[in-house]
Amino acid sequence: MTPTPLLPDAVPASGDRRRHPAPAHLVFFHGPMDCGKSTLALQVDHNQSRQGRHGLLLTQGDRSGTPQISSRVGLRREAVEVDPGTDVRLLVRDRWAGGHRVDYLIVDEAQFLTGEQVEQLAELVDESHVDVYAFGLTTDFRARLFPGTQRLFELADDVQRVQVQVLCWCGLPGLLNARVVGGVMVREGATVVVADTAPAAVPSAEAPGDDVRYQVLCRRHYVRGALEPTPTGPGQLALR
Ligand SMILES: Nc1ncnc2c1ncn2[C@@H]1O[C@H](COP(=O)(O)OP(=O)(O)O)[C@@H](O)[C@H]1O
Numbered sequence: 001m002t003p004t005p006l007l008p009d010a011v012p013a014s015g016d017r018r019r020h021p022a023p024a025h026l027v028f029f030h031g032p033m034d035c036g037k038s039t040l041a042l043q044v045d046h047n048q049s050r051q052g053r054h055g056l057l058l059t060q061g062d063r064s065g066t067p068q069i070s071s072r073v074g075l076r077r078e079a080v081e082v083d084p085g086t087d088v089r090l091l092v093r094d095r096w097a098g099g100h101r102v103d104y105l106i107v108d109e110a111q112f113l114t115g116e117q118v119e120q121l122a123e124l125v126d127e128s129h130v131d132v133y134a135f136g137l138t139t140d141f142r143a144r145l146f147p148g149t150q151r152l153f154e155l156a157d158d159v160q161r162v163q164v165q166v167l168c169w170c171g172l173p174g175l176l177n178a179r180v181v182g183g184v185m186v187r188e189g190a191t192v193v194v195a196d197t198a199p200a201a202v203p204s205a206e207a208p209g210d211d212v213r214y215q216v217l218c219r220r221h222y223v224r225g226a227l228e229p230t231p232t233g234p235g236q237l238a239l240r
């Protein structure tokens, strides 16, 4: 953890402790792609702001290509884009310096945070009484924890798997994100390649000109690399 906390000597009226006497929390909601994380992020923001609390929305590499939190349900809200060099404590402090309240943070695409940024979030919770609600992928296309996710698992007060099930093509719950490049499932490449689950053409630095998409699979079909059954592949059909 960083030993030099950016303690807000003059925390503005953000933490009205009479109305919110409970300690602040770092909560992490996680799941595979398309399980409703961004939708939930916007719902949490909506419910918090209805209480008169003031939130700051952060994201990184939203699929829309713009600084916003966008849900496939159709909801979207403007957000502040962060990158691996952003000190989230300074972001909040700058808001306070500008006279804005920040009672809570909504952090979408939290899997892309660095471990240090997760520690900064924990510091905001513990030292400045800012609630943090983070939303992100559990694992990458190699079925390994993202670094930000791992640190959130380690530090969050509360870790919750998003309840909505994404279904593999076989009907079982989908847990793992397959990356599909040019129609083929790949297991090597850059950790971060922003793209959707819908089959749309997205230029990729690692495979220029190829379409990149993701498909959520159950573990068995992820391990076997079975994107879907094909009429010419009885072995794949037999997997069902
Ligand atoms: N037309 C629709 N009607 C109802 N629900 C939808 C529709 N389109 C998408 N969804 C829901 O939105 C979910 C994806 O939400 P989203 O917040 O974009 O996911 P994530 O951020 O986890 O990738 C889907 O699992 C599905 O439940």
Ligand SMILES: Cc1cn([C@H]2C[C@H](O)[C@@H](COP(=O)(O)O)O2)c(=O)[nH]c1=O
Pocket (backbone or CB within 6 Å): 032, 033, 034, 037, 038, 061, 062, 063, 136, 137, 139, 140, 141, 142, 177, 191, 192, 193, 194, 195, 196, 214
């Ligand atoms: C598995 C995996 C995903 N990504 C990218 C793809 C999308 O842009 C986001 C996840 O978006 P969602 O809101 O959860 O649908 O992450 C990646 O860069 N690397 C991966 O391994």
